Amino acid sequence: MRWLKFAFKNILRNSRRSIVTVTLVAVGVAAILSAQGFSNNTNHLIMEFTVDRIGSLIVSHAEFFDRDEESTMEMGLSDYEGVKKILETDSRVDLVLPSMRFSGMISSDEKTGIFRALAVDAVEFHRDNSRTTFITGKALSLNPNMDGDPELVLGKDLAKSLNAEVGSSLTLMSSTTFGGLNAIDFVVVGTIDAGNIQANRYLAYMHIGDAQELVDTDQIHTMAIHLKDFDKTNSVYEELSDKFPNLGVTLWSSEAETYDRIKRLFGSIFGVMTLIVIIMVFFSISNTMTQTVVERTREIGTMAALGTPRKSIVMNFIIESFVIAIIGSVVGTALALLIGGSLAAGGAAIPPGPGFTAPIPLNFMITSRLIFNTAISLAVISAIASCFSARRGVKKSIVEALTHV
Amino acid sequence: MKKAVSIHQGFKKYRLGDTHIDALKGVDLTIDKGEFVALVGPSGSGKSTLLNICGLLDTFDSGEFVLAGTEVHKLKPNKISLFRQNHIGFVFQHFNLFPVMSAYENIEYPLILKGMSSRDRKKKVDRVLESVGVSKLSKHMPDKLSGGERQRVAIARALVKQPELIIADEPTASLDTATANQIIDLMQELGRNEGSTFLIATHDERMTKRCERIINLVDGEVEYEMA
Numbered sequence: 001m002r003w004l005k006f007a008f009k010n011i012l013r014n015s016r017r018s019i020v021t022v023t024l025v026a027v028g029v030a031a032i033l034s035a036q037g038f039s040n041n042t043n044h045l046i047m048e049f050t051v052d053r054i055g056s057l058i059v060s061h062a063e064f065f066d067r068d069e070e071s072t073m074e075m076g077l078s079d080y081e082g083v084k085k086i087l088e089t090d091s092r093v094d095l096v097l098p099s100m101r102f103s104g105m106i107s108s109d110e111k112t113g114i115f116r117a118l119a120v121d122a123v124e125f126h127r128d129n130s131r132t133t134f135i136t137g138k139a140l141s142l143n144p145n146m147d148g149d150p151e152l153v154l155g156k157d158l159a160k161s162l163n164a165e166v167g168s169s170l171t172l173m174s175s176t177t178f179g180g181l182n183a184i185d186f187v188v189v190g191t192i193d194a195g196n197i198q199a200n201r202y203l204a205y206m207h208i209g210d211a212q213e214l215v216d217t218d219q220i221h222t223m224a225i226h227l228k229d230f231d232k233t234n235s236v237y238e239e240l241s242d243k244f245p246n247l248g249v250t251l252w253s254s255e256a257e258t259y260d261r262i263k264r265l266f267g268s269i270f271g272v273m274t275l276i277v278i279i280m281v282f283f284s285i286s287n288t289m290t291q292t293v294v295e296r297t298r299e300i301g302t303m304a305a306l307g308t309p310r311k312s313i314v315m316n317f318i319i320e321s322f323v324i325a326i327i328g329s330v331v332g333t334a335l336a337l338l339i340g341g342s343l344a345a346g347g348a349a350i351p352p353g354p355g356f357t358a359p360i361p362l363n364f365m366i367t368s369r370l371i372f373n374t375a376i377s378l379a380v381i382s383a384i385a386s387c388f389s390a391r392r393g394v395k396k397s398i399v400e401a402l403t404h405v
Numbered sequence: 406m407k408k409a410v411s412i413h414q415g416f417k418k419y420r421l422g423d424t425h426i427d428a429l430k431g432v433d434l435t436i437d438k439g440e441f442v443a444l445v446g447p448s449g450s451g452k453s454t455l456l457n458i459c460g461l462l463d464t465f466d467s468g469e470f471v472l473a474g475t476e477v478h479k480l481k482p483n484k485i486s487l488f489r490q491n492h493i494g495f496v497f498q499h500f501n502l503f504p505v506m507s508a509y510e511n512i513e514y515p516l517i518l519k520g521m522s523s524r525d526r527k528k529k530v531d532r533v534l535e536s537v538g539v540s541k542l543s544k545h546m547p548d549k550l551s552g553g554e555r556q557r558v559a560i561a562r563a564l565v566k567q568p569e570l571i572i573a574d575e576p577t578a579s580l581d582t583a584t585a586n587q588i589i590d591l592m593q594e595l596g597r598n599e600g601s602t603f604l605i606a607t608h609d610e611r612m613t614k615r616c617e618r619i620i621n622l623v624d625g626e627v628e629y630e631m632a
Contacts, residue, residue: 002517009505302501305462306562307490307518398462402497 007319014295017288022328024284025378028277029332032374034339035273037364039266043259044365049195050256052131055097055224056233057240058255059083062248064221065255072102073177076219083244084223092236095226097121100211100219104174106204108162115158115172115204119211119220125153133358137166137190140207150210152186155203159191166190172204176216184214196258196356262353278381285321286385293317293393300393301401314390321386322379329375333366340364408471409569409602410436410459415468417454417625428454429465430625436604436618438569441596443613444606446622453574455622456606460572461489473569490518494563494601496592498575500555502547508558509534509543515566529565536598537561537591553584557591564595571596573605577612589615 011018058065061075069075077083080098087096100119105112125132125139132139135156144151152170154162164170166188173183186206194200212218225240227233233251240249253259293300303313340363349359396404417429428451436442446452457463458470461477464485470478473492480488494515495501502511509530516526534540537557539550547555556576563571576592577585589612596603605612613619619631 006503006505013505298499298501299503302495302497302503304486305460305489305495306515307486309486399457402462402501 003316003319004323007316007323010292010296010316010320011323014292017291018324021284021288021324022331025281025325025328025382026331026335028281029329029374029378030335030339031277032274033333033336033366033370034364035270036370036374037336037340037366038362039270040367040370041363041365042266042360043263045361046259046262047256049131050259051226051230051252054252054255056227056230056252057225057237058222058248058250058252059087059225059240059244060222060248060250062246064248065250071177071179072175072215073100073217073219073221076100076177076217076221077223077247078219080220080223083247086243087223087225087240090236092227092229092232093225094228095123095127097124097224097226098208098220098222099224100208100215100221102174102211102215103202104172104214106158106162107171107173108164108168111162113158113161114202116202117172117174117204117206117211117214119206119208121208125205133193133195135191135193137188139190140205141189144207149185149187150206150213151189153190153192153205154188155194155200156191157197157200158202158204159188161201164188164191172206172214174214176214177219178216180216182214182216184210186210193357195358200357278377281325281378282381282385285324285382286389288324289317289321289386289389290392292320293389297393297396297401297404300396301398301404304394304398305402310394313394314387317386317390317393318383321382325379325382326375329371329378333371333375336364336366340366407438408435409438409440409473410434410604411469411471412459412465413469415455415458415465415470417451417458417463417466419454427625429458432468432622432625432627434620434627436570436602438602439596439600441593441603441615441617442605443616443619444604444622445608445613445619446628450622451625452606452622454625456572456574456604459570459604460493460495461485490515491566492569494566494568494571496556496559496563496571496573496576498578500547500552500559500579502555502558502562504547507544507546508539508550508554508561511547511558512561512565515562519566530561533561533565536564536595551584552580553587556580556584556588560588560592560595564599564601567599568601570602570604573603573607575607575609576605577607577609582611585609585611 061077064075084096087093098121101117103114103116106115122140122142126142140151140153149169154164162170168188169185170188171183171185173181176182194203208220227236237249237251300313343362348362350362352359412432412434415429415432419426419428432455444452444456454463458465465478468478477488512530512533513526516529534543537560539554539557542550542554550558577588580588592603593615607613621628
């Protein structure tokens, strides 16, 4: 405590220089926290979006995610209702949503195009936390009219390319599990912005029952498992892998290619930025401590003459730089929180990333762990920088140091 | 009388560019315990070199040096700092107090280095503050003290650990006559009371007149000693 007090007093001896150094550290900390906070927030949003879309865990045919199907529903699950019931009895499971994926041709009276079907349980659209953005119309009905045409929800660009709108009748054609072709008329009940360009261009949502009729099967492809507590994903994953050895149980992260790509992209960009900030702080502290050491050469000589071990003298300067780094970190954190709060309050956002349609909110997720890691990293860097400077100072002979003017 | 310092055939050379300068040419010197000795000599006589060596801030190139019964010329560099910490006190011309420490903290500093408990430190610091007459200024920072008061604190810092030898480099040079006389009185009194040996490098006649012995150094050799 005594040495901290002396360190603080020494910092105040040249207050202008100390303020400049603290400001530089604070700006560095604010930059790191803002960048990493933005990265964290974006990664988190994508993770939430992905988990919401595909579930925390996915149960499928063992090879479903490893290769393409050679024929329609080649890797379908037959007795999925039995597995679904078992899963639904697990108290940790919130929802089990089956789905099917296949592609085919879609025609209006005027045009024909390609669609990628995602056949789902309509519950998916009616959950409280459903993130689907409807452009027109509504979701697939929970209790569809069995007498009417099957329902279809289209990606907005697919609907536009077919000149389809809510109420339009479209014919969907696909190959069946037996190798033939089948076609069914659907009615468009809604159009959506799926969040990315590819999905908007090709995606067609339909009820599982209608999809099974179209491809002539009673199978499905996957069951998305939504958990009540996301943090239990790994433990449930391990249990289910043991429980269903003949099925594929996949973690959401294994299939979140976009999440992974963006995380790596941000990691690289902000990693380089963090490195630049660290170098900046290193040289700033190093410069400050070098000046301090030169100014206090006679003091260093006096300390050494009184018998202070050289490492203790160096330690004094390290403590000073540590204090500067901590003050800078506190100010920088306050600055980052202020900037983050202001941007969030103003609803600031940056343009959508490549392949996406929604702007990315400019919010910072600044966790206490991020603050702690940043502060400690900069404190360590500062300590190293000051150690270099101070070591140069204490290497001088005591006689030379005592006569320094 | 027990010897505090004993130097035999102390040599020291300096290199200045391509030339070697003989700073000390076989110095022989003994100082008894409790003596109050002035080291005088013109600039370049080797006075500062000898003072630095006696304070273990520098070393002889060759020669024997016994301080407080220890052959310090045989000490390894890493032991010298510890020896200095335990056996030598310094009083500098410009006081060299630590500006971020109060008078009390400056005096306490050498005791902290020795690892003394805070209770023992307080006892010793209070006693020495009393001895040098600055008890009331113990909480003052150095920049709030006059030159004389600062030198008193510096003397207290040198004395607090009760060293065998106190090295004083021009301790009165920065002081007016009245203050210088007070400081000389104080040093003599403390020397007598504490049994410390003083080796004082000085040009100040006010000081040399009061010393028990004067060692005159010329061209790196002891020219004469005057009692």
